[in-house]
Amino acid sequence: MHRYLLNISYIGTTFRGIQKTVNKAEQPRLDTQSIQGCLELALRVFHPVNEIQTVLSSRTDAGVHALHSTVHVDLERPNGQPYDTTTLTGVLNRTLDKQRLPIRVLSSQLVADTFHCRYHATGRTYLYRFAVNKHPPSEEDNFRNKAYEAFVPVEEIDRCYFLQSPSFDIDRVRAASQLFVGVHDFRTFMSISRQKNLSRDHPMFTVRKIDKISIRPGGAVAVAPNAALAAATYNYWDIEIKAKSFLYKQVRRIVGALIALGSGRIDERCIYQMLTIPSKNSWDHRVLLAPACGLYLCRVHYRNN
Structure with a gap:
């Protein structure tokens, strides 16, 4: 064997x-x-x-x-x-x-026969891709319909999260992202899985350490004329989050909170409260779970890589 x-x-x-x-x-x-x-x-x-x-x-x-x-x-x-x-x-x-x-x-x-791909992993890096319309519909427009009229490159469907937010402050997002770095009880940022998990009842189960969060300009993966039109229409952003392990839907909840902040639905105090009062009841329902389509498991780290 x-x-x-x-x-x-x-x-x-x-x-x-x-x-x-x-x-x-x-x-x-x-x-x-x-x-x-x-x-x-x-x-x-x-x-x-x-x-x-x-x-x-x-x-x-x-x-x-x-x-x-x-x-x-x-x-x-x-x-x-x-x-x-x-x-x-x-x-x-x-x-x-x-x-x-x-x-x-x-x-x-x-x-080696003793190697275990999960237990021997030293960390995991996730990437979340999203794009913000440079010329979004105004609040005065019929926002819902106008948002669906906006151009989205077909190559990017289910590969990236497209925002038609009337305003977006990436500098606030960058600054607030550092609130998550370090050791925290991320109970507020954990969704409840349907699967039975006995270890979830342990009081320290929701404590995790985020090693690094970086936010940098991204790019379209569209081709030919769609690439130029996508670049003219959207600002692409990549959020990378590295930790040894994550809770169920933790990354998507963190990204959802940052996007809600950048869109003006919440402020930094809301994020601080969700982090410092760890409870499922602390979740701010103005924050939407970031769609799965923008999330990529970027790398599983081992000691030799």
Whole structure:
């Protein structure tokens, strides 16, 4: 038996999330609505002796993408020899491509049997992409209809969050983002998962350390004439957040709070209160959860990278 680390990327738009669903009451079956299920289906082409069970380093929700994530899997060949990792990568990508699945194996590597892609990860970096209209409709316009009349490059649909806010102050967003850096109880910024998690009841479970938040100008991924029109219409921004681990929907809630601040729906005091009074009741309902389409798992960090 040999263990392999798969470095993967994917577009999560059409998937229910990365994690497969296991219903113990039913006959075991592959969940092809998840990234994990599709990977395990693709791994069947190698016909290992053992049952295929992938392990995830990070969980992403429906609609969230990954530029780099990792899984590990144990595979045993009939002859007991390890699989060639270059062949493993190529065959998996060919199999996924035949099924028209937006999943790519970046590389494969043989690792120690004691290696665990989740527990040995030293950190994770998430990227959130959003774009703000340079010439948004005014408050006097029929704002809802005008917002939908605005140009959005088709290549960016479900890849970026587009704002048609009448005003947006990126300097306030930059300054307020540093309130989240450091150790905090992020209970206010955690959504409740439907999955059972016994550790969630631990009083320290919601304490997390944000190592770094950076906000910098982004860019359109549109092509040809759409690229020029997108650049003329929007200011693109990238928010990068790095920590060892995150709570359920924590990144999207943090970004939602920052966007609400930049749009003028809340002020810095609201963010301070949500951070210093950690409770689900402290959540300011003027803050909207940032859509999944703009979120990317950018990198899973290990000691050697």
